[in-house]
Amino acid sequence: MPISKTYIVEHLDPELGPWSELEYIAIAKETGEAKSTFVLSSLPADFQVPDQLAAQPAFKAEHRGVEEMYPAGNGKERVCLLDPAAEKDLNPDDRAEFDVFLFGGILGDDPPRDRTSELRKKGFTGRRLGPVQMTTDTAVRVTRMVIEEQYTLSKVPFVDHPDLKFSEHESTQMPFRYVTDKDGKPIMPEGMVDLIKKDADKSIDDLF
Template sequence: MSKSKTFIVEHLDPELEEWSSLEYAAIASESQSAGVSFFLSSVPPALKLPENLAGVQGLQIEHRGVEEIYHDKKASVCLLDPAAKEELSPEDGDRFDVFLFGGILGDDPPRDRTSELRKKGFEGRRLGPVQMTTDTAVRVTRMIVQGRKPVPLDKIPFVDNPEFKVDDHESTEMPFRYVTDGKGNPVMPAGMLDLIKKDSERGFGDLL
């Protein structure tokens, strides 16, 4: 498992919302630190990246779709698919070189966006039964398949549906599963809490 992996998020929206840009920036930063490659594929040529993504280290932009890129190497690609029957395991780090994610994984309720990639014939694995944000899914996958000491899925510390205080009187619940840090707090992209608080009055659905 010493070979560096490639992580690809197939961008499935015509636009790139602030919510997604924070997640992608977090993935890029962590990928850079981990020494792995991170591609954002199917990016429309006319799409202007927000400031926090323009030129960010660790992010590679690809206008082609993953099906075109890996048309002759599909067996090397693992699709992280909530509908897959088999859980991702450390052994999959030996079997696959590329790990593919369909953005946006963090829909609430889930809209099965990954079905668009499932139809293309990539072999699938899942990350448990609870919905994750895109950056969490990439983080968990990297923990399982990359590095000197891969961590099995059932050994990763998670928190489900964490609540965050918006002000002195209100809180909001995030309907996703997150990896926790050493203090039991959910690991989230920089700036995400501020975005949650800013948009809480409009309702969580407006974030997506």
């Protein structure tokens, strides 16, 4: 039987940039395939959920913050905050400890702005995904592999800071860690490479 878990991104921005939109759609699709749930929390009242994201059966839009959704004494102890500053790495045994896995908005800032600190202050139990910065979809993907597929972090196939080659003379290096596919290529959301190529003159920060 599939292990059904909930993956929450506490969305800390008033809008949704093209990069985040592609990431969230990828998370919703993969989470749905795993028979789990993907939630965007803390959404402003006037937040416009993109049609392609809203159409994903696993996706839920939530205006409440995680602290309100899981207050102390009513589920908070079953929430795991994926936190780069946590002392302990996520491991397969955490499947029995937690039902909800919480991610602090845009993880893929370069350099990291430690936006998870806002959630850390609320007292959720933290786990780390290793020392290298990941995009949000990668962080959820890795968490799902560890919790639902029982990988240890050391067994997850990673590539750090891969080069994306657009042509013989045009390439860019991504400042993140990615899970690789069976061919050793970084797994990215559908449409992401095209977005990066189209906006190669912008900084990656501008695409979120």
